Amino acid sequence: MIFLDTTKAKTSASDYTEIDLTISLDSAESQHGQINFSSQLKLTGNLINEKGLIILNGLIEGQGEITCGSCLEFFKFPVKAEIMEIYYSQLSIGSQPNEEWVYYKGNTIDITSEVKKAVLLSLPMKIICKDDCKGLCSGCGHNLNLGKCSCNIEDIDIRLAVLKKLLD
Ligand SMILES: [Zn+2]
Ligand SMILES: [Zn+2]
Numbered sequence: 001m002i003f004l005d006t007t008k009a010k011t012s013a014s015d016y017t018e019i020d021l022t023i024s025l026d027s028a029e030s031q032h033g034q035i036n037f038s039s040q041l042k043l044t045g046n047l048i049n050e051k052g053l054i055i056l057n058g059l060i061e062g063q064g065e066i067t068c069g070s071c072l073e074f075f076k077f078p079v080k081a082e083i084m085e086i087y088y089s090q091l092s093i094g095s096q097p098n099e100e101w102v103y104y105k106g107n108t109i110d111i112t113s114e115v116k117k118a119v120l121l122s123l124p125m126k127i128i129c130k131d132d133c134k135g136l137c138s139g140c141g142h143n144l145n146l147g148k149c150s151c152n153i154e155d156i157d158i159r160l161a162v163l164k165k166l167l168d
Helices: 007-011 112-121 150-167
Strands: 003-005 016-023 027-030 033-036 041-050 053-067 074-088 108-110
Touching: 007 016, 007 041, 016 053, 027 112, 041 074, 053 112, 074 112
Parallel strands: none
Antiparallel strands: 003 108, 016 041, 027 033, 033 053, 041 053, 053 074
């Protein structure tokens, strides 16, 4: 769980509080599979108190681990996600809350699910471990980043044989 203390934001005369937090997330479920966070993430940004609404603007940075979409190996990738959320409590609204606002009670806000959501939104459409990831052999499933497999050699042999035939 990641908690934000809003006490300062609520009492500060400037209504603007800097935040610089180390946050712990264990894992998150993405469309590309599970992301693990073996090290802590950093959240920097600010809180604005707008007539009782707490507006969070920040940047989440760190490192995650995810499965490569091409070779299926687990690899580390840099996390860089923007977060923008509006939190409301019973006291901060005169009328109906906007449906995108998140409800909170007391002086702390649990931002765990919004942090996860921001990280998931920051992921690219296709996740690969490196630009030149060779992926898996469609024949035997061998990870071609680790070297050639025997299917490959056969393919080359066939091509060579065809070429030889043409030359003959
Ligand atoms: Zn890969
Ligand atoms: Zn193969």
